[in-house]
Amino acid sequence: MIELFQYRFFINALMAAVLASISCGYIGTYIVTRRIVFVSGGISHASFGGVGIAYFLGMNPIIGAAIFSLFSALSIEALSKSLELRKDALVGMMWSFGMAVGVFFIFITPGYASNLMMYLFGNILTVSGFDLYMMLVLAIIIISTFALLFKEIITISFDEEYAMTLGIHTVVINFIMISLVALTIVVNIRIVGIILVIALLTIPQATANIFTKKYKQIILLAILFGLLSSLSGLILSYQLNIPSGATIIFLSIIIYLISKIISMGYRKIRQKKGLIQQ
Amino acid sequence: MNQSIEKGKKKLLHLRSISAGYNGKIVFKNINLEIFDRDFLGLVGPNGSGKTTLLKVILGLLPPLSGDIHYHFSGKEKKALHIGYLPQVSMFDKKFPIIVQDVVMSGLISETGLFRFFTKKQTRQVHQILHQMGIFQLRNQPIGELSGGQMQRVFLARALVSSPELLILDEPNTFVDKSFEKNLYEILRELNQSIAIIMVSHDLGMIASHVKSIACLSDTLYYHDSNEITQELLDNYKCPIDLITHGDIPHRVLKPHAGTHD
Numbered sequence: 001m002i003e004l005f006q007y008r009f010f011i012n013a014l015m016a017a018v019l020a021s022i023s024c025g026y027i028g029t030y031i032v033t034r035r036i037v038f039v040s041g042g043i044s045h046a047s048f049g050g051v052g053i054a055y056f057l058g059m060n061p062i063i064g065a066a067i068f069s070l071f072s073a074l075s076i077e078a079l080s081k082s083l084e085l086r087k088d089a090l091v092g093m094m095w096s097f098g099m100a101v102g103v104f105f106i107f108i109t110p111g112y113a114s115n116l117m118m119y120l121f122g123n124i125l126t127v128s129g130f131d132l133y134m135m136l137v138l139a140i141i142i143i144s145t146f147a148l149l150f151k152e153i154i155t156i157s158f159d160e161e162y163a164m165t166l167g168i169h170t171v172v173i174n175f176i177m178i179s180l181v182a183l184t185i186v187v188n189i190r191i192v193g194i195i196l197v198i199a200l201l202t203i204p205q206a207t208a209n210i211f212t213k214k215y216k217q218i219i220l221l222a223i224l225f226g227l228l229s230s231l232s233g234l235i236l237s238y239q240l241n242i243p244s245g246a247t248i249i250f251l252s253i254i255i256y257l258i259s260k261i262i263s264m265g266y267r268k269i270r271q272k273k274g275l276i277q278q
Numbered sequence: 279m280n281q282s283i284e285k286g287k288k289k290l291l292h293l294r295s296i297s298a299g300y301n302g303k304i305v306f307k308n309i310n311l312e313i314f315d316r317d318f319l320g321l322v323g324p325n326g327s328g329k330t331t332l333l334k335v336i337l338g339l340l341p342p343l344s345g346d347i348h349y350h351f352s353g354k355e356k357k358a359l360h361i362g363y364l365p366q367v368s369m370f371d372k373k374f375p376i377i378v379q380d381v382v383m384s385g386l387i388s389e390t391g392l393f394r395f396f397t398k399k400q401t402r403q404v405h406q407i408l409h410q411m412g413i414f415q416l417r418n419q420p421i422g423e424l425s426g427g428q429m430q431r432v433f434l435a436r437a438l439v440s441s442p443e444l445l446i447l448d449e450p451n452t453f454v455d456k457s458f459e460k461n462l463y464e465i466l467r468e469l470n471q472s473i474a475i476i477m478v479s480h481d482l483g484m485i486a487s488h489v490k491s492i493a494c495l496s497d498t499l500y501y502h503d504s505n506e507i508t509q510e511l512l513d514n515y516k517c518p519i520d521l522i523t524h525g526d527i528p529h530r531v532l533k534p535h536a537g538t539h540d
Contacts, residue, residue, distance in 0.1 A: 084301055165337050213375045
């Protein structure tokens, strides 16, 4: 296994796993506690429209995905407040519209869409230097945003209306945060793909939430669990020659289940001890 | 209806012919209301009459469709009033990972400013109010693990930590255990020595003996400058609310010790 570290692609993949775990640890915690998992799923799938158009124009599909996911994120945020339309219906529309645009443009693009599967299901072993650079910049932006705006983020997430009575600029912060959600999704599409990216943003948080009920600790633990599943998934997928995205997600669910069993067992033991003491 | 007796008191809030609603649908129209220093107003009205909507207008969360609001403090008009707000308990996410101390701390955000951290002095301020509410020992508990009464204390602490000029309570007696209810009114009476309070309830009988004046909201607002109110008066005001008395005397609620306080 040591010889793996001689390969450039493997070093890239390792760094991608670390950076993805950081951005997903933060943003996933925001998504889960703010209860916008469905919105995030919509943003992720809508980005496929950008992938399709980029294929058609011969551009880098990730740039197309970034434009489309930012566009859908901002319009969901803006329209759900002003239109007389239920937010989930709006998300459903964006979700399917983006997918339809993607399918349409890939169909009319002449020739075979060579690495289309990579955008749908991701491949951590083919991450490029450019991808890594984007991931690094995003991670730095996310960490500084949370450092500077932590009290506002947590107050808005907990009780948006109360935050408004305190004079917090909720509209501005909501737009900043939903943009970060969109960018996090796009950047991590390279790792696990459009269809599976939501897993990286929710499963590590669910596992972390078993052990702690504090926001900052959930972020930290989610990063650690994300790291554990993506690193082990990376090695396993390389050794067994199986799809990396799917492997990472299987592993993160296994980690969740093991954590759940351990915490339930621990609680039982504590209950028994409590009974004996009584 | 006559508020001119209150001349000795300073005006805090003045709503002038306010109409409000959502998506072009009007909830109430042409409301006039003045709140003075150390007022204790009970705002009543049937469910769906727009009590919470009126609070949102006062809090600046909902711009009125017409009319205007004036805020005053120490005799001068200002852009906004420092208001402590206790929303209905049922409105928030009980699974949210936040501890009691941080909930109360968030009440200090407006005086802290963007990109700044809370100071040690503010932490002490939070601890003091937690002591006052009798929930200091719960400070590291996740909010979702508390009882209804304990949560209500936390939110009251959050509303009060920044020493507001006006306290607004939306249905504070729902989800509250009996022991805290008595406690709550004692706390409010003490606070009312220095600040004005607006309390919303759908149950007039429950709050009448605690407030100083009553306003009833149906499609507009009827102001009654006393807490002594009769069913006849309610009917006169066209206030579609039943007076359920919790005392011995039917259809009439009186102050427990009229004239001894205030």
